[in-house]
Amino acid sequence: MSGEKEQWFGPGETARRVGVTTKALRVYEREGLVVPHRAESRWRLYGPTQIARLHQIVVLRDLGLSLKSIKKLVGDHPRLRDILRLQRETLESQQDKIKRAIAIIDVALCQIHEGRDLSLDELAILTKETLMQQPADKKKFLARFEALIAEQDPTGQASRTFDEIKKEYDGDAHKVALKALMEEASRLKEVGDVNSEAAKEFVRRVRSRTAGIRRSTSQAEQELIRDAYTKTLAEAQARSESLWFDPAVLEFFRQVAQGMKERGELN
């Protein structure tokens, strides 16, 4: 083909051209990502194929991929699109982690601000409660939830409503407030009286917060979303996936609201 002879470089020159250290080259070799040729002298020699592969390795590494995943990717013939999708997912999950950490700090700061001094032990408990939840499962749950809504939603109106609800509750302040609400709900549910004044008061309070959403959403859409939720929950439980909320608490308040409706205590 071309008159140009194949060029072979020693470790130093190769490292310089690829933008890594010779140490790194040998780590990649140890992990089975590149196999350089050897001169009689036992010196490593890197040719065009090796250099090309090294370039692939460094670009994937700069994306934050582990050597182990890079090994799988360069060995196979992956579409760049698939690599980027994969990496996007892991970055998103890291982002979730950071967001949860911030939420924990916000809750702690909030309590300190109120004059309540947290011990490290209490912070540890807070961390366990908030950080231990599985972001992957949560995302999976929400994705399935949305998919089921879309399935039964020819006009797309219910999906738009769901999007709005998600946006509405996406802020950190809302998340902290929501967490407080869930804790209160959990305590009320432990009491177990669906007709207690406290439970009914709680329902009224939550409904007043969500009045706007309910007003702008048709009965049919609300039912559609409810159905999708029930199905998603059933599927998740069938796979015994962990959830970040307690479905029993929601069911408890569904009963409270049901009772109130039957007695005409709700509009």
Place this chain on the structure above:
DNA sequence: ATTCTCACA
């Protein structure tokens, strides 16, 4: 300016 191994972060 290279090889290898080992300890260390």
Place this chain on the structure above:
DNA sequence: TGTGAGAA
């Protein structure tokens, strides 16, 4: 996932 030391 690399780095630095030390011997060859």
